[in-house]
Amino acid sequence: MAVRSMATYRNHDGMNALSLIDRKKPTPSIPPSEKVFLGSNLITKWMTGVKYYGLQKTIEQAYTLGDIKFGECVGTDVNGNQYFENLDYPHGQHRWVEYADIHNYDAASVPPEWHGWMTHMQDAPGSDAREFITEKLKTKLEIDKGDHSIYDHHVGHTTYEMDTLLNHTMHRKRGFNIGGIKQKPEEEDKYHKHAGSA
Template identity: 45%
Template sequence: AERVVESDTDPRLPKMVYGVVQSVRAALKYRGGWRGLLEHMYTNGDYPFKFGTCMGSDAAGNRYYENRVDYPFGQHRWVEPGDIHNFDSTSIPPEWHGWMVSQNDAPPGEAEDALIERKMAAIPTMCDSSAPDAHNVGHREELFNFHNMHNQTQVRSRGYGIGNPVVGLPPGVKDGYYTQPGSPYNDHSINIAPKIGDLDEAKGGGRAYKSEKWMERLMTAEEKAEREARVKAENDRLTSKMSDMRMRALAERRGRGAGTVVGN
């Protein structure tokens, strides 16, 4: 009888290996060689082996791709950052973010902006108004971003005097994140106490103080001893003066006598 030997090898394995080899070959061609492929593997995970149609880019250099054939919904759109070493999700502008999460089917562009303008122009004016704003949202500040980061929360120094090289914040520059009114980090809420004196005023200044307590902290031991001696001498002078005034007052009362008593 003929003996049949069953193999434990999955028949799909050769096809899977062939698919991996094809993906690596395509990635090498798409990424410009091994260096680009390994760099993207280190920074972006599966992006080196993910291919799609480039739908556009933004001011930060981020490139947006789409592939509805090979990937399921939710994974069919992705972004490849312009700066792969310092990528921040806040660098994705709102219009592209809406496209990334499938709020919009069409990528942002001039056609979409023109459509919005036509819609706004077609809205009839219900009544005349002298309001300074053309919509019910009210006043809105102009769009501001720091190095294409639309969220300013991370624009802060990583330590005193070192800035933040990740987001490009130079040393010594003030942080850009929002602070509420009344916060000690809000410039408009800081109440700077005025200087009331300077220990080195005779020398041109250098040790200004805001209060008597602050002055004591700045004084040296010799200056404190000299100050105590002056205070003691002034107290002794005032005590002697008050004693002399009291003695003169008593002498004047004795000189006037007890006065005249008027009876019945």
């Protein structure tokens, strides 16, 4: 009998932990022509999940999503998160994200162009939305140039890098000389501290 090796991941305390769930390959895309919508039949979902994904991937999806879903992969963002859609699912459940880091996932790792697609503010997914945003910025209203402007420090649209958009609440040490999820033990904390805080 073959012994399965355990995967390691960085835990909330910054230490390495072991897990039976490791992501060796991404979730396969199921084309809309397959018409896989099983409602709430749990046994059929698990059997179909094993058929399309294999046992390990089915367990991983149940662990991360709390459900087993089948859909077409619409794209991947700069952080490695995958975005799926299945229009046969009820509205509000037909778009979902599978995070690259399945043990320490953070909703702040979804970039703005994908957030707009996930929340139905735009129909264009991901990189297609970049063209839409660029076109909209050409017609933006300058609110800080007139005499009636109350703000003299408005900077308008700025380019961004995904690292600066992450929620820095998790960028702190978990103990003396112990790192965190996103930092090494010798790095300084990045989370915001108010003036005068200890």
